[in-house]
Amino acid sequence: METRRTPLYDFHLANGARMVPFAGWDMPVQYADGIKAEHLATRDSAALFDVSHMAQVWLAGTDADTALEQLTPTDVGAIADGRVRYSMFLDDNGGVLDDLMIARLGGDLQLVVNAGRADHDIAHLRANLAGDVTMSIRDDRALLALQGPQAPQALRRLGVDLDGFFFMQIGHFTIDGIDCIITRSGYTGEDGFEISMPADKAVQLAERLCADEAVSLAGLGARDTLRLEAGLPLWGHELDETINPVTAGLRFALSKRRREAADFPGADAIMKDWNDGPARQLVGLLPQGGRPVRDGAELEIDGTIVGHVTSGGFAPSLDAPAALGFVDAALTSPGTEINALVRGREVPVFVAALPLVPHRYIRG
Amino acid sequence: MLRYTEDHEWINLDGDTGAVGISPHAIEQLGDIVFVELPEAGTTVSKGDSVAVFESVKAASDIYSPASGEITEVNDALLDDLTSITPDRAHECWLFKIKVADAGELDEMMDEAAYSAMIT
Numbered sequence: 001m002e003t004r005r006t007p008l009y010d011f012h013l014a015n016g017a018r019m020v021p022f023a024g025w026d027m028p029v030q031y032a033d034g035i036k037a038e039h040l041a042t043r044d045s046a047a048l049f050d051v052s053h054m055a056q057v058w059l060a061g062t063d064a065d066t067a068l069e070q071l072t073p074t075d076v077g078a079i080a081d082g083r084v085r086y087s088m089f090l091d092d093n094g095g096v097l098d099d100l101m102i103a104r105l106g107g108d109l110q111l112v113v114n115a116g117r118a119d120h121d122i123a124h125l126r127a128n129l130a131g132d133v134t135m136s137i138r139d140d141r142a143l144l145a146l147q148g149p150q151a152p153q154a155l156r157r158l159g160v161d162l163d164g165f166f167f168m169q170i171g172h173f174t175i176d177g178i179d180c181i182i183t184r185s186g187y188t189g190e191d192g193f194e195i196s197m198p199a200d201k202a203v204q205l206a207e208r209l210c211a212d213e214a215v216s217l218a219g220l221g222a223r224d225t226l227r228l229e230a231g232l233p234l235w236g237h238e239l240d241e242t243i244n245p246v247t248a249g250l251r252f253a254l255s256k257r258r259r260e261a262a263d264f265p266g267a268d269a270i271m272k273d274w275n276d277g278p279a280r281q282l283v284g285l286l287p288q289g290g291r292p293v294r295d296g297a298e299l300e301i302d303g304t305i306v307g308h309v310t311s312g313g314f315a316p317s318l319d320a321p322a323a324l325g326f327v328d329a330a331l332t333s334p335g336t337e338i339n340a341l342v343r344g345r346e347v348p349v350f351v352a353a354l355p356l357v358p359h360r361y362i363r364g
Numbered sequence: 365m366l367r368y369t370e371d372h373e374w375i376n377l378d379g380d381t382g383a384v385g386i387s388p389h390a391i392e393q394l395g396d397i398v399f400v401e402l403p404e405a406g407t408t409v410s411k412g413d414s415v416a417v418f419e420s421v422k423a424a425s426d427i428y429s430p431a432s433g434e435i436t437e438v439n440d441a442l443l444d445d446l447t448s449i450t451p452d453r454a455h456e457c458w459l460f461k462i463k464v465a466d467a468g469e470l471d472e473m474m475d476e477a478a479y480s481a482m483i484t
Binding site: 221225 | 395401420
């Protein structure tokens with residue numbers, strides 16, 4: 001299958017990217033400095049990520065809120081103009097079909113969904129949107145993520161006024177003459193921004209941002225290690241149709257009004273876990289001895305399987321291996337020792353609270 | 365005598381014993397190396413056996429023995445500083461030495477020129 005290219009494809013090559021196929025796209029996994037350096041630059045300063053492979057889907061019309069509430073556990077009607085919510089598409093068993101961001105700007109809803117699930121999600125929306133709703137797939141727009149503690153200063157140096165603009169807000173801004181829609185959000189655990197702009201302006205904006213000495217480029221490799229440390233789920237790993245939001249530690253994504261009404265897909269199963277506690281739960285895992293523990297490794301105690309690893313690798317900010325996985329509810333206390341089975345070996349891992357590296361969001 | 369495998373290992377045979385490592389190209393492709401597992405001296409291995417593991421940030425990669433024989437020495441000093449394993453030091457960063465049972469196994473392997481041609 002032919003891979004798609006974002007508007008920044010040539011820009012990536014010119015900047016020394018190593019390109020890999022990802023979710024049907026040709027994307028930079030790293031640049032010349034490598035994943036560790038790009039990760040640490042994000043935590044220490046600021047890094048720019050091309051996330052144009054994610055789909056931007058806009059919904060307009062008087063029935064858009066109601067339609068989206070049929071598919072998610074979010075109180076969509078309560079999302080004020082200029083606000084962003086984390087949400088998920090649920091199936092009737094309470095499994096997660098995908099996770100997404102929902103923002104309201106100028107009355108319309110703006111969704112960002114995972115690249116690998118975009119075709120599924122768009123079909124799911126199309127099949128379920130009823131009444132006065134118009135869906136537009138904004139593949140005429142690019143998306144850049146500027147992440148890290150220096151991200152706000154880098155934007156201010158380009159004349160962006162961030163006063164009163166905090167975590168999980170969205171607004172219109174002009175950067176270098178380009179009309180941008182910015183959310184203060186991201187996938188790294190750091191303060192940062194996701195910037196949507198017309199596709200034909202993406203290179204200009206990327207070059208302008210990278211001209212700031214605090215900003216360097218980072219690829220999907222660093223994006224993955226950053227989100228791993230931040231304990232943020234990745235669909236296909238910590239989330240899928242067999243995992244419900246309570247099991248995945250995402251209780252915050254279930255709106256109070258929707259829980260009380262229990263009127264979202266899979267509400268029975270999800271509210272049972274909400275009230276009784278799930279059988280298994282997502283935890284952080286810190287492998288001992290330096291050997292990384294990766295996706296798919298089983299977790300055991302005295303020969304009994306008690307869970308499995310969903311994502312794992314090396315955590316540059318911890319300078320040690322780290323992983324995420326599901327374990328039996330009785331084993332979720334930080335410090336609990338479990339064995340991971342890696343290539344026939346037992347690797348001791350300690351359960352750790354999430355996030356493994358504290359979030360540094362700037363809240364209003 | 366320096367020879368390469370298609371899996372990017374090199375073996376440098378001196379008498380009946382060869383030092384084994386991985387190529388500059390392999391080190392570059394791995395990216396940041398975060399963990400290395402080496403074999404134990406005294407182990408007898410067959411050509412093609414997985415004898416070591418390199419873990420990068422993203423993945424684990426097996427290292428295969430380029431020849432059959434007995435592992436006589438292991439370069440444990442390499443583990444003290446994994447950042448010293450760089451493409452330009454690839455031929456200093458030997459992993460282990462192997463007493464080769466059948467030097468004829470090396471005949472079918474690539475020399476420097478053939479290996480360079482393969483990776484370009």
